[in-house]
Amino acid sequence: MTEKVDLIVKSGTVLTFDEEESRFANGAVVIKDGKIVDIGEQLDILQDYEAKDVIDVDGDLIMPGLINGHTHAAMSALRGYSDDLPLDKWLEYIIPAENKIMGKEMVYWGTLVSAAEMIRSGITTVCDSYFFEEDAARAFKKSGMRAICAQGIVDFPTPQWEDPKEKFEVIEQFLESFPKDEDSIVNPALFVHAPYTTSPESYYRARELASKCGIRLFTHLAETENEVVEIKKKYGRTPVRHLEKEGVLSENFTAIHANWVDDEEIEILSNYGSSVVVCPGSGAKLAAGVAPVTSFIKTGIPVGLGTDGPASNNRQDLFYEMDLLAKLQKIISKDPTTLKAKTVLATALFMGAEAIGLEDKIGCLKKGMAADIIVVDLTRPHAAPLFDYMSHLVYSARGFDVKTNIINGRVVYHWGKIYPFDEPGAIAKLFEIGNQLL
Ligand SMILES: [Zn+2]
Known part of the structure; x- marks a missing residue:
């Protein structure tokens, strides 16, 4: 039989x-x-x-399939709009342009085109973090990709909310829009932008909401040296210690970037069972920094690999990212034997799955x-x-x-x-959206 x-x-x-x-x-x-x-x-x-x-x-x-631990897929609409700048100056260009075109249409079509790019280069799962994230989820559902869609949170007005005080209402509606379905391959999460754009109160509320709903909380953390200086000046502590003090760290917490963390902060992240996703291409292009990946792995922190958004990389191709991850670690350690190819692959596969809480489902092939x-x-x-x-x-x-x-x-x-959607049609739509900035 x-x-x-x-x-x-x-x-x-x-x-x-x-x-x-x-x-x-x-x-x-x-x-x-x-x-x-x-x-x-x-x-x-x-x-x-x-x-x-x-x-x-x-x-x-x-x-x-490869796992992209961090991107802002809709930002394909801004790919190449502003390059060759440090993060703070880059944001000064990107945020006003983003505000001009950001909305349900831009997020849907930008995400769909990014899905095409990722599918073609062997990515099967993506963690996306942006605004209007219900429209990103709509695009990922259309594309057939497995996705964690993390709704963005910042303390200033955005095209999604005029008054930042309204944002948690919007976020709760977003979370309610996902029916409870164990088999769904597109699921929600929260993404607090960064400690320099978001208050401890918002972080704490996001953490409470994430733990109530049993979902993951992502944040950009310790991305640049300047962020460390700024957060220290404002709160008297470095970024990881700041979030620890505010009660944000947990085993459902994933720090994105983590380029500028000291040994004690690595221990802190490890003690809370938190994870890290590193984005070597984005860190190099913005000269933001190189994360101490070998130290994370030695301490037992699950490390995932992300492309970051297509406006700060500008590729969403994890083959390119794996190569760069290995080479940058060799440069900073002055040791070509560090971070061997097998370990690099783990960050895009089973260890990457662990960094986003999906290790029971994806990351390796077995019954x-x-x-x-x-x-x-x-x-x-x-x-x-x-x-x-x-x-x-x-x-x-x-x-x-x-x-x-x-x-x-x-x-x-x-x-x-x-197969799941009209790829040339989606690209044509994204050209139309991008043309609004010309
Ligand atoms: Zn990012």
Whole structure:
């Protein structure tokens, strides 16, 4: 008797990234109801199944989808609008431009185009943080991506609220707009912008709300050296100590960037069970800094990898980000043996999943996990010959080597085509929105 299943991906090298680091040289993954029901050498397992669809990858690599731990997807509408500036000056350009175009339309279409960019480069899960986040959620649902949609919180007026006093009403409505659904792949969270734009009271309320709803709280933290100086001047403490004092840290807390933290602050984050997501491309472009990733990992803090928004990177491609993460850590430590390719991959896979609280669902391929799977072609000139998969994935592969992207068992991208939505139509809309700034 064979079991009826939805999809089989077969005839490739399968790297599972599970605890045993299992590999199958001529492997297959069997998928039913969005989950992996079997995985192994295809000669051992395929006789047990009958699938509606079969993808034969013809020797390509089958691996878990990448996890983008931090972006502001809608900001694709501002990609390249302002470059080559430090963060404070960059914000002086970006915020007024953003206020001109930000709204439900810009967020929906900007997010959808970012989803296309991410899907094409092998990202299956994204943590997004912006305003009008219900429209970002609408776009991610359309795109087929797995997403955590974190509604932005700042203490000044935004196109989403004229009076900052109204913001928690808006935020509660946003949270209520997500029906309780265990199987949903698009779920809410909160994103407090940064300690220099948001008061301790707002942080505390966000923390209370997040813990009441059982959702994650994200914030930009200790991004620049200047932020540390400013927060110290205002509150008498560095950013991590400031949030600790205000009762914000918890195991559902993820600090984004964390470039400027001392050893004691790393211990503090670790003691609370908090996580970190680093964004090497954005940190380099804005010269904001390089996070002490090796120290985080040594202390046991789960580290995820993010692209940050497309206006401050300007790519949303985790292959590029993995390469940069490794190289920047080697430069700052003056040690080429630090942060090996295998550990870098962990930040975009299972450790990245832990940093956003999804380690039970995604980050590796094994029975019972979500079927978030990519197929990567490692036969192009920049990847020949092949001695070591880990090395190639971090130092040689590019986003465009991804041939197929499967999210929750659904094929969303295959051989150049995105299936859930009209990609050229979305790009045309984003051009129209961007043209308002010309
Ligand atoms: Zn950011």
